[in-house]
Amino acid sequence: MKIRDRICRVDSVEKINGKVRYIEDIDFENLHFARTLRSGIAKGEILSIDYPEIPDGIWVVDASDTPVNEVLMIKGDMPVFADKTVNYIGEPIALIVGKDKQQVIEFMNGIVVNYRKDEGIFHIDECRGHEDMTYSSYEYQKGDIGELDYDDTFEKVYSTGYQEQLYMEKQGLVGEYSDNIVTIHGSMQCPYYIKNALIHCTELPGDNIRVIQNTTGGAFGGKEEYPSLMACQLAVAAMKIKAPVELIFDRREDILYTTKRHPSQTRIKTYLKERRIVGMAFTYELDGGPYWGLTDVVLQRGILTLTGCYNIENVKVEGKAYKTNNIFTGAFRGFGAPQSMFALEQHMNQLARYLNKDPIEFRRQYFVKKGDISATSGVFNETIMLQEMADKLEKMSDYEEIKNKKDYYHGVGVAFIPHGGGFTGDGEASHIKAVVNLKKDESGSVHILVSSVEMGQGAKTVLAKIVASALDIGIDRIVYDDPDTFKVPDSGPTVASRTTMVVGGLLYKAARKLKPLMSQKGEVLVTETFKQPDNIKWDQTQLRGNAYLSYSWAAVIAEVEVDPITFEIKCTNIHGVYDVGLPIDEDTFIGQVHGGVAQGVGYGMLEVMESIDGLIQQNSFSSYSVPTMADMPRMYTDWIYNPYKEGPYGAKAAGELTLVGVAPAIASAVQDAIGIEINDLPVTSEKILAEVLR
Amino acid sequence: MFNSLRPNSLGELLEIIDNGDYYIFAGGTDLFIRKRQWQGAERKFDKDVVFISHLEELRGIFEDRNYYRLKTCVTQDEVANSDLLPDYLRIPYGLMGNPAIRNTATVGGNIVNAAMVADSLPLFYALDAVIVLKSIQGDRILSIRDFILGRYKTDRYENEIMYEVIIPKEDFTGYRYKKIGSRKSSILSKLSVFMVYRKAHGKIVDIRVSVGAVNDVPIRSEEAEKEFIKDNNLDKFLLTIREMMEGEDDRRSTKLYREEIGLRIIKNFLEEVMEE
Ligand SMILES: Cc1cc2nc3c(=O)[nH]c(=O)nc-3n(C[C@H](O)[C@H](O)[C@H](O)COP(=O)(O)OP(=O)(O)OC[C@H]3O[C@@H](n4cnc5c(N)ncnc54)[C@H](O)[C@@H]3O)c2cc1C
Numbered sequence: 001m002k003i004r005d006r007i008c009r010v011d012s013v014e015k016i017n018g019k020v021r022y023i024e025d026i027d028f029e030n031l032h033f034a035r036t037l038r039s040g041i042a043k044g045e046i047l048s049i050d051y052p053e054i055p056d057g058i059w060v061v062d063a064s065d066t067p068v069n070e071v072l073m074i075k076g077d078m079p080v081f082a083d084k085t086v087n088y089i090g091e092p093i094a095l096i097v098g099k100d101k102q103q104v105i106e107f108m109n110g111i112v113v114n115y116r117k118d119e120g121i122f123h124i125d126e127c128r129g130h131e132d133m134t135y136s137s138y139e140y141q142k143g144d145i146g147e148l149d150y151d152d153t154f155e156k157v158y159s160t161g162y163q164e165q166l167y168m169e170k171q172g173l174v175g176e177y178s179d180n181i182v183t184i185h186g187s188m189q190c191p192y193y194i195k196n197a198l199i200h201c202t203e204l205p206g207d208n209i210r211v212i213q214n215t216t217g218g219a220f221g222g223k224e225e226y227p228s229l230m231a232c233q234l235a236v237a238a239m240k241i242k243a244p245v246e247l248i249f250d251r252r253e254d255i256l257y258t259t260k261r262h263p264s265q266t267r268i269k270t271y272l273k274e275r276r277i278v279g280m281a282f283t284y285e286l287d288g289g290p291y292w293g294l295t296d297v298v299l300q301r302g303i304l305t306l307t308g309c310y311n312i313e314n315v316k317v318e319g320k321a322y323k324t325n326n327i328f329t330g331a332f333r334g335f336g337a338p339q340s341m342f343a344l345e346q347h348m349n350q351l352a353r354y355l356n357k358d359p360i361e362f363r364r365q366y367f368v369k370k371g372d373i374s375a376t377s378g379v380f381n382e383t384i385m386l387q388e389m390a391d392k393l394e395k396m397s398d399y400e401e402i403k404n405k406k407d408y409y410h411g412v413g414v415a416f417i418p419h420g421g422g423f424t425g426d427g428e429a430s431h432i433k434a435v436v437n438l439k440k441d442e443s444g445s446v447h448i449l450v451s452s453v454e455m456g457q458g459a460k461t462v463l464a465k466i467v468a469s470a471l472d473i474g475i476d477r478i479v480y481d482d483p484d485t486f487k488v489p490d491s492g493p494t495v496a497s498r499t500t501m502v503v504g505g506l507l508y509k510a511a512r513k514l515k516p517l518m519s520q521k522g523e524v525l526v527t528e529t530f531k532q533p534d535n536i537k538w539d540q541t542q543l544r545g546n547a548y549l550s551y552s553w554a555a556v557i558a559e560v561e562v563d564p565i566t567f568e569i570k571c572t573n574i575h576g577v578y579d580v581g582l583p584i585d586e587d588t589f590i591g592q593v594h595g596g597v598a599q600g601v602g603y604g605m606l607e608v609m610e611s612i613d614g615l616i617q618q619n620s621f622s623s624y625s626v627p628t629m630a631d632m633p634r635m636y637t638d639w640i641y642n643p644y645k646e647g648p649y650g651a652k653a654a655g656e657l658t659l660v661g662v663a664p665a666i667a668s669a670v671q672d673a674i675g676i677e678i679n680d681l682p683v684t685s686e687k688i689l690a691e692v693l694r
Numbered sequence: 695m696f697n698s699l700r701p702n703s704l705g706e707l708l709e710i711i712d713n714g715d716y717y718i719f720a721g722g723t724d725l726f727i728r729k730r731q732w733q734g735a736e737r738k739f740d741k742d743v744v745f746i747s748h749l750e751e752l753r754g755i756f757e758d759r760n761y762y763r764l765k766t767c768v769t770q771d772e773v774a775n776s777d778l779l780p781d782y783l784r785i786p787y788g789l790m791g792n793p794a795i796r797n798t799a800t801v802g803g804n805i806v807n808a809a810m811v812a813d814s815l816p817l818f819y820a821l822d823a824v825i826v827l828k829s830i831q832g833d834r835i836l837s838i839r840d841f842i843l844g845r846y847k848t849d850r851y852e853n854e855i856m857y858e859v860i861i862p863k864e865d866f867t868g869y870r871y872k873k874i875g876s877r878k879s880s881i882l883s884k885l886s887v888f889m890v891y892r893k894a895h896g897k898i899v900d901i902r903v904s905v906g907a908v909n910d911v912p913i914r915s916e917e918a919e920k921e922f923i924k925d926n927n928l929d930k931f932l933l934t935i936r937e938m939m940e941g942e943d944d945r946r947s948t949k950l951y952r953e954e955i956g957l958r959i960i961k962n963f964l965e966e967v968m969e970e
Contacts, residue, residue, distance in 0.1 A: 035732065101735035250733055565962050566874055566955050606877050610945070617945040622882055628792070630878035684876075686951040693954070 003469040003584065003649045009461045010475065011454060015215075023172045023186040023214045028244040031174070034061075034095040034237055035104050036247070037111060038257065039086035042120035042325040042614035046084055046093065052110035057103060061237040062094035071229045072200040073193075078291035078328075080201055080232040086115070087290035088325055089614045090257035092229070095237050097245055120325035120614055124265065124287050127322035135288045135321040136296045138303060140543045142377055143314030148279045150271040154351055158268070158343035160681040162609035162616070163261035163602070165332055166626055169217025171258055172248035173227060175234025182238065183210040184231045189223045190493035191451045195485050197228035202235050212484040216455040220599070221331030223455070224495050225294050226258050252619045259330030260609070260616075262286040262298055262321075266343035271314070275355050277366065279314035282306045284340055288321040289329040295321045298329075300424050302336030304547040307375040308344045309386055309416040310366035315375050325614050331495065333596075334656045337419060338603060338663060342681055345415040345664035350677065359414045359668070360390055360399065367416075378546035381535050385642050386416065389555040389577045396638055397557045397575040409562045411673025415661035416555050420548025421653030422498040425540055428549065429532035434502060435489040438467065438510040440517070440524040446471060448480040448507065450491035452499045457655060458588035459499050465585055466504045466648045470511035471518065489527070497653030500584055501550070501644070506530060508648035533646055550644045552652045553579040558633070558665035562673045567685040567692070569605050571633040571666055578637070581644040581652035593637045593658045600662020601627045605670075605683050696739040704751040704828075707744065712830045712853045716744045720767055721798040723791070724807045746855065747800060755779065762861040766802030773801060782869035782890055783861070786817055789873050792880035802856045805841075808848050808911075811882040813873060815842065816906035819914045820888050821861050828857040845910040864900070867893045868970075870963040874955070876946060883907040884947035887959045891967050898923055898967065903931075903960055908941045908952045928964055932957050 001007075014020040039046075051060060063069050063083035070076030082091045093113065098104040127133035173186030182202060184194055191211040198209045211231070216223065230247050237245040249258070264286050271279040284303050288295035303319035352362035367386040374380060393399070403412045422428050437449035448467060454460040464478040481487075491503045510528040517524045538545040559573040574597050583589035606625045610617045618624040643650020667678040676691045699716070701707040710716065717739055719725055729737040746752055752767040755776050762779060773779060774788035774796060790813050791799060804814045805825065817823075818838045825841045827834045827850060834854070841849050850856065870889040875881030886906035892899050901922060905913040918934040921927070941952035 033734070101732055105731060105735060248733065250730075565958050566872070568874060570878075608876065608945075623945045625876040625881060628877055628879045628881075685874075685955070686948045689951050689954060690948075693950075 001465070001468045001472070001475055003465065006587065007461070007465065007475060007585070009458060009588065010464055011460050020215050022169055022217055023174060024248055026174070026185070026214070028174060028176070030243045032097050032099050032241060032243050032245045033101050033104060034097045034234070034245050034247045035108060036092045036253070037094040037096055037108065039082060039089060039091040039093060040113065041086060041115050041117050042089045043087055044085070044115045044117040046082065046086060047114045047116055049093070050112040050114070052107060055103070055107065057098050057100065058107050059097040059237070059241050060094050061097060061233070061240055065240050066201065066236045067203045068201050070200060071232050072197045073225050073228060073293050074296055075292045076200065078229065078293070080229065080236065088327060090327070091290070092233065095233055095247070097237055097241060122324060122326055122611070122614055124285055124322045124324065127324065133323045135292055135323055136299055138299065138319045138543060139317065140376060141316050142373065142375055143279065145271070145279050145281055145314045145316040148271050148314055150273045150278055152272040153269055154272065154354055155267070155269040156347055156350060156679060157265065158346055158679045159263070159265045160339045160342055161263050162611065163332060163607055164255055164609060164624060165218070165220040165222030166624070167218030167220060167222055170249045170251060170254045171223065171226060171230060173230050173234055174244055174246045175231065175238040176244040177235070177238035177242060180204070181208050181210055182235045183212065184234060185212045186214055186227070187216045187223055188213050188227045189216070189219045189453055189455060189495060191453070191483050191485050192490040193225065193493055194228050194231045197232055198235050201232040202239070210484065210486050213453045213482045215482065216453060219455040220333045221335065221495065222259060224331035224493060226330065251621065255619050255624060256616050257327065259293070259328050259332070261332040262288065262295065262329040262336070262339065264302070264339035266340060268343060268347045270347070270351060277312060280307065280312050281316040282318065284317070284319045286321040286336070286339070287324050287326055287329060289324060289326050291328060293328060293330045295329065297424070298331070298336040300336070300543070302340040304376055304424055304543065305337065305418050305420060306340050306344060308341060309368060309418055309553065310363070311368045311372045312366065312375070317375065326611050327614070327616060333599065334660050335496065337656070337660050341415070341417050341660050342664045342667065345417070345661070346667055346679065349414065349668040349671065360394060363416055364390060374547065376547045377544050378537070381546070382550060382644065383642055384553070385579055385640055386553060386555070388640055389553060389579060392638060392640065393555045393557060393575060393577045396577070396636055399557065402559060409564050409673050411560050411562065411669040411671065413558045413560070413665040413667065413669030413672055414556070415664040415668070416553070417657065417661040418551045418553055419497065419653055419657040419660060420551055421501040422549045423496055424547055425538035425545070426532060426536065428498070428502060428530055432492040432530065434492040434506060434530040436491045436503060436506040436510055436528050437489055438507065438514050438526050440514060442522055445477050445479050446473070446514070448478060449488045450503055450507070451483045451485065451488050452491050452503045453483060453494045455494065458585065458591060459494065461588055462500050462584045463504055463507055466508050467511045469649070470508050471515055497655040497657065500651050501647045501653050502530065504584065504648040504651060505646055549646065550652050552581070552654060552657045554657050554661045556661035556665045558662065558669040560666060560669040560673055562670060562688070567688040569670060569683065569685065571601055571605065573636065574633045574662060574665070575636045576638070576658070576661070578639045578657065579642045580639065580654040580657065581647050582641055582650040583639060583654065584649060584651050589654055590637055592654050594635055596658025597635050597662050598627050598632060599659045601631060601633065601666065603659070604663030604666035604681060606631065607682055608684060696742050698743040698745065700745045700748065704749055707746060707749065707855065708828065708830045710744055711855065715741050715852055717741050718855060719743050719745045720747050720800040720803040721769065723795055723799040724803060724809070752857070757863070760863055762863060763858050764801045764861070765858045766800060766856045768801045770796040770799045770801070782866065782871070783817065786813060786871050786873065786888065789813070801859060805859065806848055806850060806856050808842050808846050810845050810910050811907045813883055813886055813906060816886055816888045816904040816912040818859065818861070819912040820890055820902040820904040824860045826857045826860065827854040829854040833857070842911050864890070865892060866890045868967070870966070872959050882946065885952050885956055887956060887963065889963050893970065898926070903935070905935065905956050905960070908939055908956055913938050926968065928961065931964070932961060935960060
């Protein structure tokens with residue numbers, strides 16, 4: 001086949017006809033069910049736990065059963081089970097396990113946990129200036145903001161709230177223990193993260209740990225680090241009980257206690273000279289919740305591209321992540337960028353208005369181009385086509401016409417977004433070190449052996465297409481099973497928009513190696529390992545150099561209508577032009593765009609999630625409102641071709657990009673419609689009313 | 695453990711509930727959800743359950759010269775698509791829940807559940823609807839206001855079922871309805887406003903305005919409506935409604951939004967009607 005051929009998603013039939021089996025559908029012999037005993041307070045000490053008499057068939061699994069009570073993520077500060085101290089509402093204290101769910105529930109109802117309650121920290125305002133409440137703190141500069149010649153400044157503060165991934169399939173894993181081997185099955189993004197966490201927690205050798213992904217019904221980052229915690233608990237439980245144990249969350253439990261997008265606050269001060277930007281200073285802050293998790297990396301991704309699509313000569317960036325007793329915040333599509341790009345793009349829109357310029361015209365003066373120096377003082381090595389994208393966007397949206405629509409309550413908003421593909425800096429080479437295998441078997445079928453997972457995003461289709469095209473064979477000869485760490489090498493986690501670009505790139509190279517060997521009899525195995533391209537230089541201690549291997553770009557226009565009586569917002573149209581190098585599969589890419597728009601509409605104007613004293617208030621489908629079809633705008637999507645040399649067939653990152661620009665475009669459209677400044681996401685009718693009455 | 699019963703007739707149902715304490719299960723879209731505990735485990739019904747939605751005697755939409763009658767197990771979808779009923783009933787029902795819910799949820803379930811957010815209650819308040827309750831001892835007929843006692847509270851006795859709701863027919867000139875939720879569909883209301891009116895010779899001769907999801911029960915002032923017909927004093931009318939409002943901040947909306955926007959909608963509706 002050829003890469004531009006249109007095909008059906010390889011997993012669509014079994015998903016539509018219902019044959020596919022998720023972890024909850026799979027029978028294990030002698031399966032036991034676990035339910036989590038959770039902290040009822042946000043901060044304090046557990047003085048004692050009064051358990052009813054433990055009946056036959058019920059087990060309590062807790063810290064005392066856990067060889068090393070640490071969940072290895074970046075650090076190991078999060079315990080597998082809270083032992084004495086608790087740091088957030090819902091923190092796991094024990095698993096209560098039994099074969100009969102009713103018996104487990106009845107036993108749990110009789111448990112009383114006695115606490116000494118401490119004062120919790122629930123807002124980042126309380127953390128500023130306190131080192132013990134600061135996880136990480138970064139600062140970098142370009143040019144010299146201190147020595148600026150300027151005649152005006154423009155300063156604003158922007159904030160964003162929580163967002164829940166709301167994957168259709170809730171968190172769910174099963175742990176088994178037999179022949180001294182721990183096996184974890186289930187819904188996940190990163191089999192090797194789980195494996196490494198299990199080695200650390202159980203102290204078993206790596207050969208005795210096996211992780212097998214099952215069909216995963218959505219993840220969006222929510223199944224990046226969180227399943228490591230559950231897997232450690234299940235390993236301990238399975239080793240104690242010597243039976244398979246299932247831990248599947250209820251929806252409310254999943255919304256209340258698993259990772260959320262980090263709430264943020266960003267202060268931007270722009271220095272102007274003769275109505276031109278000469279410098280920008282940023283302070284970007286995140287609520288990192290009770291444990292390290294991946295917050296440090298989210299923070300980096302948030303700050304490394306804070307100047308977005310613009311070449312700003314003098315830049316100062318400060319980034320801080322704080323420790324609170326709110327819910328655990330973590331990975332979520334966009335990973336720090338939805339927060340920072342909302343702030344930047346809304347700032348650019350407000351600046352344009354302040355300077356009385358059209359928001360697109362205004363941006364064009366600053367668009368980065370090949371050879372420019374990035375905020376982190378790296379060189380943009382690739383061709384950048386932002387001007388062409390802006391042209392295309394203006395044309396497809398009839399920009400001149402829609403922006404001059406006279407209806408008072410119609411608004412148009414703009415956002416331009418970069419998104420770096422793969423891990424930040426030299427992370428792909430220094431941390432991930434991806435390995436892929438391709439195996440031709442005796443029958444001539446080719447097996448993709450990677451730890452990258454299909455989670456609904458289309459990885460199986462896209463990676464199979466790359467390999468089949470490179471080998472010029474039919475896609476039906478490609479076999480790509482759900483990864484099993486006993487069978488596949490570590491091609492890295494399925495995150496950071498890296499799967500097509502980095503893993504696909506390695507598979508492409510492997511396929512090229514395999515092609516001349518295809519006629520050989522018997523099995524043939526080829527391996528490919530990631531090597532950092534020579535033009536990528538990165539200094540992690542200074543945050544200096546090429547922050548990403550390559551950038552994808554998005555140009556988005558949102559149109560909204562605001563009801564003049566009720567202030568209800570309707571997003572009517574989203575126009576988007578994307579540069580993802582080359583979309584490996586156009587239908588899959590359009591799927592990413594539509595999903596990104598849906599999640600962006602939610603983040604921008606629907607998904608209110610408030611926390612009071614550490615407890616999330618919107619805990620169900622009926623109170624946490626993700627968009628329905630009736631809330632979706634019309635979507636007009638186009639792209640340009642701008643192949644990336646190292647990517648397979650020129651492909652770059654596409655997964656996260658499509659989400660990031662939607663919310664800022666909507667916020668600025670609302671601002672345009674009603675003339676009120678929007679500095680806080682999500683934009684709601686309640687906030688507009690409060691502003692109007694001010 | 696609990697038992698579930700499926701009586702063969704209305705008579706049998708009334709016998710059953712006269713002899714014990716049961717959960718009455720109509721569409722189940724409130725009840726079943728409220729009783730969840732852990733996926734795969736039994737619902738936490740601490741009493742036996744009796745199903746009613748299959749009983750023909752509890753289904754059907756009827757009209758005579760003076761009334762519409764909706765039997766309790768009529769589904770929301772049946773109301774929304776009825777040939778018999780006027781738009782001011784059909785349209786609001788078509789905005790409840792989502793298609794799957796509307797196919798199962800019943801008229802009676804929404805009333806007896808008596809949630810603050812129940813979308814049908816403001817309609818029935820404005821339309822002076824009457825609830826018929828049945829038990830083995832006979833019928834009781836209550837005005838909707840007397841039946842709804844508060845949030846999740848009704849005047850139903852345990853041995854009674856709600857049998858039907860009776861809605862007086864009026865020769866309305868028009869109606870207005872606005873439901874606001876945090877998204878466009880499949881969402882509980884944070885505010886709703888319902889209005890019906892009759893005009894004769896260019897003058898408003900009947901007006902009914904009710905507001906849902908702000909107070910525990912719908913807001914309506916017949917007194918203020920009568921005054922308004924006399925003096926057409928919009929500000930005075932709005933002031934009365936404002937004084938009745940006891941909105942709260944919660945996870946769906948704010949007190950400010952519910953009250954302020956509720957009044958803005960009423961004002962807009964009344965101005966439109968006055969100008970018509
Ligand atoms: C996704 C979703 C969306 C929803 N959207 C809306 C919405 O937009 N607007 C809205 O108002 N509601 C909404 N609801 C709530 C619910 O659907 C309605 O309240 C519905 O009308 C309840 O009817 P039911 O037949 O399902 O009631 P059930 O759950 O069967 O019963 C509800 C209560 O009434 C009692 N009961 C029912 N019938 C009788 C009877 N004949 N006699 C005595 N007692 C009885 C039951 O015992 C129970 O206590 C929604 C629910 C869901 C799950």
